[in-house]
Amino acid sequence: MSHRIVVVTAGLTVPSSTRLLADQLAESVTTQVSARGEEVSVEVIELRELAGELATFMTSGGVPTPTLTRVREQVSGADGLIAVTPVFSASYSGLFKMFFDALDPTSLSGMPVLLGATAGTARHSLVLEHAMRPLFAYLRAVVAPTAVFAATEDFGSSGLAERIARAAAELATSVLAQGDYALEGFGPDLAARPRRTSGTQVDSDVTPFADLLKGHSG
């Protein structure tokens, strides 16, 4: 079985150091998953290409554009997520937040997530803990213990590669551990399995109306 990893990167320039970090994280995760004898595929979503569509979505009361619909399905259907943003004014970028605001609240339930951020200086490094983790905690994602921050100077240092490898190993473990639920009849785990929805499909699993009516009989 092949595992799908989606990379969301909010870098704005081309080339972008945020994209560079995202690519290094993705490559390392691929290596780690492959090293465990499993297949993996990586899909990259560049948020700058969705900027206009996200603005349309936000200002039109949630009319989903075809591209945004496809991306929302892509994310909620992934087996793992790598999310990387540049730091703007002591937090993730507005574009990054707008994207996660446009997802269904259950899109990332129980999903293994690896966080990364870039900035010009190491003084911004706590953005991972004080801004990004709370966002993904709210979305009930399973965030890897190691998150990777890269200041400009880090791109020339050996420490970054080690942190990337450690974080990638954690994500790989988490991705491969999915689906290990209790055997049927031996526990309630199957019922508690996280349910992810893209928010783009009408739920056709309807409650019969007699149940909705709850005894208000004619």
Add this chain to the structure above:
Amino acid sequence: MQFGIFSVSDVTADPTTGKRPTEGERIEAMTRIALKAEEVGLDVFATGEHHNPPFVASSPTTHLGYIAAKTEKLLLSTATTLITTNDPVKIAEDYAFLQHLSGGRVDLMMGRGNTGPVYPWFGKDIRKGIELAVENYHLLRKLWREPVVNWQGEFRTPLQGYTSTPAPLDGTPPFVWHGSIRSPEIAEQAAYYGDGFFHNHIFWNKEHTEQMVRLYRQRFEHYGHGAADQAIVGLGGQVFMGTTEAEAKRQFRPYFDNAPVYGHGPSLEDFSELTPLTVGTPEQVIERTLGFADYAGDYQRQLFLIDHAGLPVEVVLEQMEILGKEVVPVLRAEFERRRPAHVPSDPPTHASLVAAGPDGPHHLVEPARPKVDA
């Protein structure tokens, strides 16, 4: 097939002149628009119900009663009646009275309303939106169908030996549509009772509308009211027409760009691509509208939103001339041509429901009951 217009009753300044009509002027304009609908051969005028600015339509029965007195054939409907915050007893009385005044030219569209604060204004809890829609509508059905009602529910004081007056005209309650954009429960509700399902359509992509209508159709069949393609479907749409596409866009663009709902957001072109909004020639409107049936199936009622975003009433009346004289006659013929023989052309009317007799399923509070799986 029925064609008509539905108004959301927004009081919006004309962005090209800065002039904002008074509430009185807007009510007057809506009345002229309704009368024009009959004059140009449209079938239905539907008015929204709102209880907050910038909307003016808080009392649909008062307005529709006035319009009823000045028209002869026009069907009068709502878009929508708030089944969540209105007392179902008052709805039963008001619309039965309107039915008598108008000679049965009344149907209703139920909705939950789109503004959170309206719930507490009327003493309701927005978290109970679906439950209110379910219980209140069921009570409404009883009030219109049972001469003496005993009732105890969660949301309203109990009724003992209560008789709603006046009884519906000819003992036949108005036909009801359930309007919903994205709640599967409401599609299920419409299907359960065999009522009509209306998808507002105008702020949504066709893939979404298609899914909601399909769900309603499947459940309509499940509850034994007929085949899925015979279910009673209504769709919204919004248009602006000119002699050329460029001219229509030039004229409509400032209104679109400043409209209360989608203004200052997506471009006219993007929004036209994403939603049913069609700004162009009458031929383009015909082609686009005919395409609705390709994904929603052959349907029974098409309502256009046409008097919004600050458009001057004179412009709206011109649009209605084009709609009534150039667009709708072609749509009628073309929709009939493609419609299979077993699919009803019109939704039920007062005349057809009376003709079906007092034992028709419409007269049962729960017509689906024998068909439901235990």
